[in-house]
Amino acid sequence: MDRVIYKGKYPVLELDIAKTRTRARSVDEIIAALLQHIDGNPAIAYLGIFDHYAHTMSLGGAVADGVVDAKNLLFCFGKTIPDLSVLAVRPRSIGILDLGDHFHITFLEPPQDGVTRQLVSWCEALIED
Numbered sequence: 001m002d003r004v005i006y007k008g009k010y011p012v013l014e015l016d017i018a019k020t021r022t023r024a025r026s027v028d029e030i031i032a033a034l035l036q037h038i039d040g041n042p043a044i045a046y047l048g049i050f051d052h053y054a055h056t057m058s059l060g061g062a063v064a065d066g067v068v069d070a071k072n073l074l075f076c077f078g079k080t081i082p083d084l085s086v087l088a089v090r091p092r093s094i095g096i097l098d099l100g101d102h103f104h105i106t107f108l109e110p111p112q113d114g115v116t117r118q119l120v121s122w123c124e125a126l127i128e129d
Helices: 027-039 052-058 113-124
Strands: 002-006 010-018 045-051 069-076 092-098 102-108
Touching: 010 113, 027 045, 027 069, 027 092, 027 102, 027 113, 045 052, 052 069, 092 113
Parallel strands: none
Antiparallel strands: 002 010, 010 102, 045 069, 069 092, 092 102
């Protein structure tokens, strides 16, 4: 995964996966694969799916060239509330975009290294060699 600083301040992790390197053929299939990790962990709460593409299109909004579908998988790792600011970075979201020949997966870097490693491993597990 690549780490970028979006808009000069937000640490974001991104991964492009060619459709030839994954079993998934749609954003929904990527989400289903990621949900297996969430469903198997009692410390993670599944919150829902946000269809970002449908929402944007319903508003007559602009969508970047090549985007076929775009959804966010929403969940929360929160086992504790360690300080007053932590809710600003919760819940978590993984964005999945279908760009025709590949998927683009992205998420805001969590403040905990262990959670970051877990999310990276989920995303990289989608790749088949």
